Amino acid sequence: MSDLVSILEFEEHAYKSLPRNVLDYYRSGAGKQESLKANRASFNKFKLRPRCLRNVEKRDLSTIVLGHKVSMPVGIAPTAMQKMAHPQGECANARAAQTLGTIFTLSTLSTSSIEEVARAAPHAIKWYQLYIYKDRNVTRDLVMRAETAGYKALVLTVDAPIFGMRLADLKNKFSLPSHLTLANFQGLKATGIQNSKQGSGLNNYVTGLFDATLNWEDVKWLKSITSLPIVLKGILTAEDAILGVEAGASAIQVSNHGARQIDGTASSIEVLPEIVKAVGDKVEVYFDGGVTDGTDVLKAVSLGAKMVFVGRAALWGLAYNGQEGVEKILNILKSDLSTAMALSGFSKISELEPNLVVHESYYSKL
Numbered sequence: 001m002s003d004l005v006s007i008l009e010f011e012e013h014a015y016k017s018l019p020r021n022v023l024d025y026y027r028s029g030a031g032k033q034e035s036l037k038a039n040r041a042s043f044n045k046f047k048l049r050p051r052c053l054r055n056v057e058k059r060d061l062s063t064i065v066l067g068h069k070v071s072m073p074v075g076i077a078p079t080a081m082q083k084m085a086h087p088q089g090e091c092a093n094a095r096a097a098q099t100l101g102t103i104f105t106l107s108t109l110s111t112s113s114i115e116e117v118a119r120a121a122p123h124a125i126k127w128y129q130l131y132i133y134k135d136r137n138v139t140r141d142l143v144m145r146a147e148t149a150g151y152k153a154l155v156l157t158v159d160a161p162i163f164g165m166r167l168a169d170l171k172n173k174f175s176l177p178s179h180l181t182l183a184n185f186q187g188l189k190a191t192g193i194q195n196s197k198q199g200s201g202l203n204n205y206v207t208g209l210f211d212a213t214l215n216w217e218d219v220k221w222l223k224s225i226t227s228l229p230i231v232l233k234g235i236l237t238a239e240d241a242i243l244g245v246e247a248g249a250s251a252i253q254v255s256n257h258g259a260r261q262i263d264g265t266a267s268s269i270e271v272l273p274e275i276v277k278a279v280g281d282k283v284e285v286y287f288d289g290g291v292t293d294g295t296d297v298l299k300a301v302s303l304g305a306k307m308v309f310v311g312r313a314a315l316w317g318l319a320y321n322g323q324e325g326v327e328k329i330l331n332i333l334k335s336d337l338s339t340a341m342a343l344s345g346f347s348k349i350s351e352l353e354p355n356l357v358v359h360e361s362y363y364s365k366l
């Protein structure tokens with residue numbers, strides 16, 4: 001059992017143990033990384049208004065997401081190429097989600113295949129994150145494979161028509177190590193991702209294969225080829241959230257992609273209230289970005305997020321010691337959330353309300 005007690009300690013450990021090009025790929029944001037800093041720092045702009053004397057002895061953190069019961073409103077966001085963190089990569093991460101009874105989202109750019117992950121964690125609630133390829137037959141095939149393997153939702157990432165400006169990756173000529181592959185594409189050449197001669201190998205790959213013409217018609221097309229619910233991930237405005245609902249999305253994931261796409265956006269937590277106000281009565285709203293403890297989760301859920309996802313935190317757990325490390329970070333978030341709920345006067349997730357959280361400006365206006 002590790003003696004690490006917080007996500008930040010797992011992060012510190014990963015900073016010391018991962019090879020530099022891998023660490024830089026995982027930790028970096030785009031551009032000057034202002035949004036990256038804001039994702040974490042902005043949680044402190046929202047203050048809790050804890051209530052007292054409300055019998056919080058027994059607490060239930062479970063909730064229902066797209067019809068599936070999860071043990072807590074914290075799940076795992078898609079992150080690419082997890083075998084760079086640990087040899088068991090996505091399979092270990094998914095098994096940890098299975099142990100904790102929560103959602104694991106598999107990236108299109110995974111180093112374990114759709115089917116391998118399904119076999120490794122048959123009882124986990126698995127969602128499949130989709131990037132749309134220029135060749136729609138490639139995309140259609142991924143969707144069919146995810147359906148057949150028992151994934152319960154498609155998470156369409158909509159904030160990545162092209163690659164963000166990630167300076168460390170450019171400098172490092174980031175490449176996927178030669179012993180690893182993008183496991184969903186065994187038959188396809190992973191154009192440019194390995195052994196990059198110039199710039200980020202991932203950027204070279206994305207520029208060659210991803211479809212920058214992507215638009216709202218493609219969401220309708222996706223809906224026409226699948227019976228799975230569609231989650232739109234990467235929405236940052238009420239306008240797009242409304243278009244998403246009109247296009248048939250079942251849920252909206254508020255996210256700035258861990259601040260890796262465009263720098264200069266507001267933090268995810270600052271954006272959340274706008275999206276909840278626009279579509280929160282029509283579809284489920286999820287959240288990711290900068291979560292490192294239970295009070296972050298408590299604030300996001302109180303502001304209307306049905307589910308909160310962590311990206312980097314799970315990678316730091318994976319880098320520490322695979323499945324066990326991810327279980328540890330999920331358990332930390334769970335017990336931290338339980339404590340934060342008790343100390344705020346709440347026993348059930350469904351009781352959490354916007355009134356528990358105020359923007360810091362509230363106190364200066366009194």
Ligand SMILES: Cc1cc2nc3c(=O)[nH]c(=O)nc-3n(C[C@H](O)[C@H](O)[C@H](O)COP(=O)(O)O)c2cc1C
Binds near residue numbers: 078107290311
């Ligand atoms: C190393 C890394 C790889 C990522 N890969 C993907 C991906 O393949 N697909 C995707 O939709 N989002 C991807 N994301 C974004 C995450 O799903 C999520 O939005 C973000 O990590 C949340 O912020 P956090 O890392 O602060 O928790 C990635 C993020 C990181 C850090």
Ligand SMILES: CCCCCCC(=O)C(=O)O
Binds near residue numbers: 160161202206210
């Ligand atoms: C067009 C963006 C593709 C990035 C692929 C992996 C990812 O989402 C990330 O590194 O972030």
